[in-house]
Amino acid sequence: MSIQVNPDWWKTMFDEVYLLTDARSVCDQDLTRREVDLICELLPIRPGHRILDLCGGHGRHSFELYDRGFLKCTLVDYSRHLIERAKVQAAENSCSMEIMRSDAREIGLRSNSFDHVCILGNSIGYQKRKEADRQIFNEAKRLLCSGGWFLVDVTDGAAVRKSFRPLAWHEIEDDIVVCRERQLIGNSIHAREMVLSKSKGLIRDNTYSIRLYDAHDLEKSLEQTGFRHIKVITGQTPHRERGDYGFMNHRMIGIGKKI
Ligand SMILES: C[S@@+](CC[C@H](N)C(=O)[O-])C[C@H]1O[C@@H](n2cnc3c(N)ncnc32)[C@H](O)[C@@H]1O
Incomplete structure (x- = not known):
């Protein structure tokens, strides 16, 4: 039976x-540092540049960039929980970055207001219609100033298909077990995730679905958005230890410039 997914998951x-x-x-600071090292290698980021961490979750990349002296970071994410958490962290560390909750398809910020827009940690392909990702890319381009760079870090669909495993589980410390069942359906992976606490019982039983991009699809999407000087780099894996990290295992990075 195929795994049923609520499109608003x-x-x-x-x-x-x-x-x-x-x-x-x-939540691995070393891994985040390595990811930010790579971003700084691929993009001509300078102190004073305005950087948008779009779909940035709890802001791990923004905070790392800020700590490196890139003080004009803006974090945008849809999740109320993650945005509230980032605001608390910023307040505790007297960090002045802008943090806002918004849907990446339509952000209430002025056009041409960033030198770099990054979408990191496999944050696209979540909505059923491919058009939603196109809207996010268009929004990123609108927000970039001319000469600005877009970077997207996403699961490499070809590598995921090759190493596809229908079942995976891992433990977190002594108490939590995360079990994942996966199905490859067309161009998407549908997954059911059960999270169990040995002391408290079932914590979560949810399903989700993510559309896969291969390098060619990503390049085409960047081209269609109107970016130039496009590059797609495959074979990226920030994890040092072998393991099944789901969509975070095999990554590719696309970059493009707004002319
Ligand atoms: C896998 S997490 C990665 C978060 C962060 N980039 C990181 O690497 O830690 C994906 C994030 O994308 C956000 N997201 C997905 N679709 C979004 C949308 N349409 N608008 C804003 N945020 C979105 C989710 O809320 C989630 O925080």
């Missing part, structure tokens, strides 16, 4: 449980 999934289930990828 992405509106509620990114909460405190996500920060547990994906902690190996999104």
Whole structure:
């Protein structure tokens, strides 16, 4: 039986449980540093540049960039929980970055107001219609100033298909077990995720679906958005230890310039 998915799954999934289930990828400071090292290698980022971390979750890349002296960072994400958490972290560290909750398809910010827009950590392909990703890319381009750079870091669909595993599970410390069942349906992966606490019982039983891009699709999407000087780099894996990190395992990075 195929896994049924509520098309709005992405509106509620990114909460405190996500920060547990994906902690190996999104709460690992060393890994985030390596990701930011790569961003700084690929983009001509200079102190004083305005950087938008779009679909930036709890802001791990923004905070790392800010700590490196890139003080004009803006974090945008849809998740109320993650945005509230980022605001608390910013207040605790007297960090002046702008943090706002918004849908990436339509953000209430002025056009031409950023030197770089980044979408990191596999944050596209969540909505059923491919048009939604196109809207997000168009919005990124609108917000960039001319000469600005867009960077998107997404799961490499070809690599995911090659190493596809229908079942995966991992433990978090002594108490939590995360079990994932996956189906490859057309161009998407549908997944059911059960999160169990050995002491408290079932914490989550949810489904989600993510559309896969291969390098050619990503390049075409960047081209159709109107970016130039496009490059897609495959074979990226920020994890040092082998393991099944879901969509965070095999990544590719696309960059393009707004002319
Ligand atoms: C896998 S998380 C990655 C978060 C962050 N980029 C990172 O690497 O830690 C995906 C994020 O994309 C956000 N997201 C997905 N679709 C969005 C949309 N249409 N508008 C704003 N945020 C969105 C989710 O709320 C979630 O925080």
